[in-house]
Amino acid sequence: MKILIVGASGTIGSEVTKVLEDNNNEIIRAGRNGADVTVDHTSEESIKKMYETVGKVDAVINVSGGANFASISEMTPELNQRGIDSKLKGQINLVLLGKDYVNDGGSFTLTTGVMMDDPIPLGASAAMANGGVRSFVKAASIEMPRGIRINSVSPNIVEESWERLGGFFAGFNPVPAKRVALAYKKSVEGAQTGQNYEVY
Amino acid sequence: MKILIVGASGTIGSEVTKVLEDNNNEIIRAGRNGADVTVDHTSEESIKKMYETVGKVDAVINVSGGANFASISEMTPELNQRGIDSKLKGQINLVLLGKDYVNDGGSFTLTTGVMMDDPIPLGASAAMANGGVRSFVKAASIEMPRGIRINSVSPNIVEESWERLGGFFAGFNPVPAKRVALAYKKSVEGAQTGQNYEVY
Numbered sequence: 446m447k448i449l450i451v452g453a454s455g456t457i458g459s460e461v462t463k464v465l466e467d468n469n470n471e472i473i474r475a476g477r478n479g480a481d482v483t484v485d486h487t488s489e490e491s492i493k494k495m496y497e498t499v500g501k502v503d504a505v506i507n508v509s510g511g512a513n514f515a516s517i518s519e520m521t522p523e524l525n526q527r528g529i530d531s532k533l534k535g536q537i538n539l540v541l542l543g544k545d546y547v548n549d550g551g552s553f554t555l556t557t558g559v560m561m562d563d564p565i566p567l568g569a570s571a572a573m574a575n576g577g578v579r580s581f582v583k584a585a586s587i588e589m590p591r592g593i594r595i596n597s598v599s600p601n602i603v604e605e606s607w608e609r610l611g612g613f614f615a616g617f618n619p620v621p622a623k624r625v626a627l628a629y630k631k632s633v634e635g636a637q638t639g640q641n642y643e644v645y
Numbered sequence: 646m647k648i649l650i651v652g653a654s655g656t657i658g659s660e661v662t663k664v665l666e667d668n669n670n671e672i673i674r675a676g677r678n679g680a681d682v683t684v685d686h687t688s689e690e691s692i693k694k695m696y697e698t699v700g701k702v703d704a705v706i707n708v709s710g711g712a713n714f715a716s717i718s719e720m721t722p723e724l725n726q727r728g729i730d731s732k733l734k735g736q737i738n739l740v741l742l743g744k745d746y747v748n749d750g751g752s753f754t755l756t757t758g759v760m761m762d763d764p765i766p767l768g769a770s771a772a773m774a775n776g777g778v779r780s781f782v783k784a785a786s787i788e789m790p791r792g793i794r795i796n797s798v799s800p801n802i803v804e805e806s807w808e809r810l811g812g813f814f815a816g817f818n819p820v821p822a823k824r825v826a827l828a829y830k831k832s833v834e835g836a837q838t839g840q841n842y843e844v845y
Contacts, residue, residue, distance in 0.1 A: 520741055522689055533773075534722070534725075537773065564787050565787075569788070572783065577777030580761035584764035584768050584773070590718045
């Protein structure tokens with residue numbers, strides 16, 4: 446399979462790349478400093494250019510996207526906008542602008558996150574984006590054209606990020622990024638659609 | 646209680662108004678053609694102006710917000726933008742810009758919808774917005790300041806809209822708007838927070 450991974454160099458993205466490379470797939474690494482193709486998924490023009498460069502693929506995976514961490518007391522529409530532009534719209538636009546580039550029976554796999562199910566302080570904007578993506582995936586799955594599937598993966602905080610981010614996740618039990626990566630493999634190489642794989 | 650209802654004149658909004666008026670609350674009706682105060686919740690400036698006009702309240706209810714209905718094949722980032730600006734950001738900005746206008750122990754009640762749980766064709770953009778609001782509410786509830794609560798109500802298609810919209814909801818069992826309105830009353834006059842009341 447020809448698999449486009451947006452955010453391939455990140456903590457989870459690099460494990461996703463590894464677990465899919467094992468299977469003799471052709472991987473195209475995309476990202477802001479993508480090894481094979483650069484893309485800023487907050488820009489529609491940049492997404493279009495990426496797809497034009499890459500051409501037809503069998504699977505699109507997105508493991509990129511951010512949101513600002515701020516308490517509700519400090520949160521403003523401006524701070525919330527990053528979650529909307531990046532983690533929410535960025536991911537959805539990869540689907541809306543990419544659906545014609547995915548072969549029949551191919552797949553999209555997006556990324557949500559545990560904070561929507563198990564909220565943490567400062568995480569409301571990220572939770573909003575995660576919840577929006579999960580519901581979009583579930584609803585879009587019933588009418589994707591040409592047998593194209595769509596799922597999302599909802600990772601817990603990963604062990605590899607624990608030292609940097611663990612302070613935000615009191616009492617959480619981090620999971621290895623390798624285990625999270627398996628859910629992307631299940632989405633791409635399996636046959637399910639409309640799922641949000643919780644790796645908690 | 647002083648209760649600000651955005652979208653008070655709509656199908657559900659008017660029932661919410663009725664069920665809360667029964668209890669000798671002071672209701673302020675807001676909306677694009679609001680009886681008491683006008684607001685366009687897709688505009689931050691308009692939201693700010695509304696709160697400055699109304700002043701302190703005990704509860705803010707939003708029953709307004711839209712999204713474009715389009716199949717995934719036809720959906721574009723532009724068509725999806727209405728759901729983001731109106732049903733998603735519009736509701737969240739009512740909270741972010743209004744939190745200082747809500748009295749201690751007051752509440753926000755937003756509106757999601759059944760399509761995020763029970764998807765229908767053409768409904769992915771609305772589902773996205775609904776899911777984003779639900780997750781924002783859940784996450785925001787754990788850190789709202791001064792004992793302010795926040796919930797959402799997720800209505801099924803209502804009987805009053807069945808003739809106009811029933812064609813989109815094959816096999817759904819519509820509920821009376823009056824029953825949906827009770828969930829808003831529970832949110833405002835009860836003590837729960839972080840809930841998404843499903844009226845299915």
